[in-house]
Amino acid sequence: MGIILLILIAIMIIGSIVAIETKNLLSSVISCGVVGFCLSIVFLMLGAPDIAITQVVVEILILVILIRATITTDNTAIEGARDTFPYVSSLIFFGLFLIFSWFALQELPRFGEPLMRVSREYLKTGAAKTGATNIVTSVLLDFRGYDTVGEATVLFTSIIGAFVILRRKGRKEKSEADSEKFGILEDDDIKDSFEGF
Amino acid sequence: MDNLENEIRDTNKGMTSIVKTIVRYVMGIIVIFGAYIVLYGHLTPGGGFAGGVILASAYVILTLAFGRELALGKMSNTAASVLDNLGALAFIVIGILGFTAGAFFLNFLAKGEQFRLFSAGIIPLCNIAIGIKVTASLFAIFIALSIFGRFIYQMTDVEESGGEE
Numbered sequence: 523m524g525i526i527l528l529i530l531i532a533i534m535i536i537g538s539i540v541a542i543e544t545k546n547l548l549s550s551v552i553s554c555g556v557v558g559f560c561l562s563i564v565f566l567m568l569g570a571p572d573i574a575i576t577q578v579v580v581e582i583l584i585l586v587i588l589i590r591a592t593i594t595t596d597n598t599a600i601e602g603a604r605d606t607f608p609y610v611s612s613l614i615f616f617g618l619f620l621i622f623s624w625f626a627l628q629e630l631p632r633f634g635e636p637l638m639r640v641s642r643e644y645l646k647t648g649a650a651k652t653g654a655t656n657i658v659t660s661v662l663l664d665f666r667g668y669d670t671v672g673e674a675t676v677l678f679t680s681i682i683g684a685f686v687i688l689r690r691k692g693r694k695e696k697s698e699a700d701s702e703k704f705g706i707l708e709d710d711d712i713k714d715s716f717e718g719f
Numbered sequence: 720m721d722n723l724e725n726e727i728r729d730t731n732k733g734m735t736s737i738v739k740t741i742v743r744y745v746m747g748i749i750v751i752f753g754a755y756i757v758l759y760g761h762l763t764p765g766g767g768f769a770g771g772v773i774l775a776s777a778y779v780i781l782t783l784a785f786g787r788e789l790a791l792g793k794m795s796n797t798a799a800s801v802l803d804n805l806g807a808l809a810f811i812v813i814g815i816l817g818f819t820a821g822a823f824f825l826n827f828l829a830k831g832e833q834f835r836l837f838s839a840g841i842i843p844l845c846n847i848a849i850g851i852k853v854t855a856s857l858f859a860i861f862i863a864l865s866i867f868g869r870f871i872y873q874m875t876d877v878e879e880s881g882g883e884e
Binding site: 587649654659660677685 | 756760761762763764765766768769772773775776779783800803804807810811814823824826830831833834838839840841842845846849852853856857859860861863864865
């Protein structure tokens with residue numbers, strides 16, 4: 523199992539590098555998808571089916587949405603060479619990150635041997651206290667319900683933000699020149715269906 | 720709704736009839752699986768978030784295969800926004816109702832027998848609220864990212880955007 527885990531991690535690293543370095547936006551999105559699917563297999567191998575299910579379905583949905591959103595964008599390629607300053611500064615900060623993470627990682631428990639202080643209590647008494655046999659759900663919605671409210675609030679806020687930024691109503695009236703440049707909403711039927719936004 | 724579906728099937732909206740036929744067969748299975756993941760979240764792996772994402776992807780498939788008119792007829796963007804708010808509100812209200820027994824998010828309902836569908840008190844109700852919220856909000860994100868932005872390209876790139884929708 524260790525070898526397969528290392529191979530999956532190597533594929534994930536390669537996918538991340540390809541996603542950053544490729545010039546094509548669609549290839550970049552698909553490389554992100556490779557990383558996500560490998561991550562879901564890793565979760566499944568480590569015995570976390572809840573997280574694996576969530577990772578797979580979110581990855582599929584995000585991939586479809588991102589491909590759908592990027593496929594009509596004409597700005598698909600990055601032109602021109604990059605400066606040297608971003609490379610140098612990112613190398614310096616990466617070195618600093620490695621040095622500090624070396625000291626920090628010494629203090630962490632070894633891989634596969636988690637600290638079992640709070641979780642032992644949850645595993646022992648969770649099913650009896652909450653009545654839920656899925657221990658993950660009982661922690662998420664009963665012991666840590668307040669955290670889940672925070673997550674729901676984050677999701678809610680991001681949806682509101684996306685709608686506010688992407689809505690059609692409330693923008694400035696386009697002039698004649700802008701209409702020729704960008705095209706404008708002609709279909710009254712569709713315009714009515716987006717009246718609220 | 721059948722009339723609308725027939726109308727759309729006859730026109731050239733959406734993808735080819737192969738995709739439409741397969742989506743018509745697979746659609747029910749996806750919805751049942753998503754509902755199962757939501758409702759049995761306290762017994763088996765899954766829960767409100769994962770099941771909600773599956774249900775949202777059912778709507779996304781509908782949009783991709785049959786075009787935006789049918790999918791927005793099933794759940795318009797206003798309805799998605801309202802359901803999003805209602806799900807979040809129901810979740811908070813369940814949490815606040817815990818004060819009737821003494822604390823925020825206290826499991827104030829009867830625990831019931833383990834491994835039964837109606838057990839674990841408020842946890843299934845929370846799962847259903849989160850499932851509704853996640854379904855509506857992710858479909859709303861899909862509408863916002865893929866449909867709102869496409870009107871800009873309607874006039875200039877008719878071939879690109881009109882061909883595959």
